[in-house]
Amino acid sequence: MRHFPVMLDACVDALVQQPDGCYVDGTVGGGGHTEAILRRLSSDGSLIGFDRDEEAIVRVQKRLGSEARLSLIHSNFANMAAMLDVRGVEAVDGLFLDLGVSSFQLDEAERGFSFQSKGPLDMRMDQSEGLTAQEWIAQTDETEMANVIYTFGEERAARRIARAIRERRLERPFETTDDLAALVERVKGGRRGARTHPATLTFQAIRMVINRELESIESVLNEMLKRIRVGGRLVVLTFHSLEDRLVKQFFARHTPREVSLQEGGVRIEGERPFVRWISKKPMCADEEELKINPRSRSAKLRVVTVEG
Numbered sequence: 001m002r003h004f005p006v007m008l009d010a011c012v013d014a015l016v017q018q019p020d021g022c023y024v025d026g027t028v029g030g031g032g033h034t035e036a037i038l039r040r041l042s043s044d045g046s047l048i049g050f051d052r053d054e055e056a057i058v059r060v061q062k063r064l065g066s067e068a069r070l071s072l073i074h075s076n077f078a079n080m081a082a083m084l085d086v087r088g089v090e091a092v093d094g095l096f097l098d099l100g101v102s103s104f105q106l107d108e109a110e111r112g113f114s115f116q117s118k119g120p121l122d123m124r125m126d127q128s129e130g131l132t133a134q135e136w137i138a139q140t141d142e143t144e145m146a147n148v149i150y151t152f153g154e155e156r157a158a159r160r161i162a163r164a165i166r167e168r169r170l171e172r173p174f175e176t177t178d179d180l181a182a183l184v185e186r187v188k189g190g191r192r193g194a195r196t197h198p199a200t201l202t203f204q205a206i207r208m209v210i211n212r213e214l215e216s217i218e219s220v221l222n223e224m225l226k227r228i229r230v231g232g233r234l235v236v237l238t239f240h241s242l243e244d245r246l247v248k249q250f251f252a253r254h255t256p257r258e259v260s261l262q263e264g265g266v267r268i269e270g271e272r273p274f275v276r277w278i279s280k281k282p283m284c285a286d287e288e289e290l291k292i293n294p295r296s297r298s299a300k301l302r303v304v305t306v307e308g
């Protein structure tokens with residue numbers, strides 16, 4: 001299945017303020033937003049695209065490789081600032097992040113992200129590093145496993161699921177996605193007419209922890225805010241409440257606040273560089289998009305302008 005870029009126009013409108021500027025797309029994926037950003041740039045503009053999934057970089061290189069304004073980099077966006085240093089890029093006009101997994105990753109059984117099709121329990125976005133889901137499940141103790149499934153999956157049955165995983169792995173290791181999905185489904189008492197598969201939240205939690213997703217977001221925001229020129233934009237599309245909370249709190253810390261002083265006057269508080277919200281409330285997909293792309297249901301778009 002192809003990947004439908006979520007809230008495409010809203011993202012590009014929010015990001016590109018200078019058609020001849022230099023922009024970064026931290027999550028190239030299927031290249032949908034990448035391509036739309038390029039269309040909005042003038043012949044003097046440029047775009048640097050990152051993805052930690054090598055297959056994504058290779059695929060987009062094939063499709064857009066002849067585009068001279070685009071450079072593609074296979075790397076975790078947590079290392080973006082260092083990668084830009086190597087290329088002599090000190091400042092950019094905006095950064096775009098479209099977090100989570102792409103349809104390409106979900107659809108390819110071999111990558112192990114999906115409970116819909118049988119594949120090895122891998123779930124690494126970058127297959128050249130880190131523990132696979134199979135290794136994580138084999139090594140992690142029951143309490144930690146329950147905490148991860150509860151925190152990152154917001155799964156109420158986390159304790160029961162972790163206990164069942166520990167008991168089952170004593171007999172036989174988990175090797176495939178369908179094996180884990182079936183166990184979670186059993187623990188939760190079947191599908192009970194739910195719209196989503198009972199293993200959705202457990203898979204999401206394991207994916208988030210083995211890919212250290214929240215840590216990477218925190219790093220890229222911290223490192224890149226200093227590199228966005230005054231007037232430039234930070235545009236972040238999230239699909240998970242913990243991601244959204246992290247982004248919202250980060251922007252809030254960098255929003256200047258006036259504090260009244262006892263002796264009169266005001267003091268401006270907040271972490272520098274300062275940012276200004278484009279709209280305090282996150283933007284969401286409209287009815288039309290919700291109908292054609294179910295993935296857009298949980299999307300929240302947050303945008304700030306850098307004030308310096």
Ligand SMILES: C[S@@+](CC[C@H](N)C(=O)[O-])C[C@H]1O[C@@H](n2cnc3c(N)ncnc32)[C@H](O)[C@@H]1O
Binds near residue numbers: 027099125
């Ligand atoms: C939702 S998809 C992006 C889709 C893309 N905007 C499009 O229109 O096709 C998210 C992509 O971000 C990548 N990704 C997630 N976390 C990353 C990180 N820390 N560093 C680099 N890439 C990351 C994933 O590998 C995936 O390809």
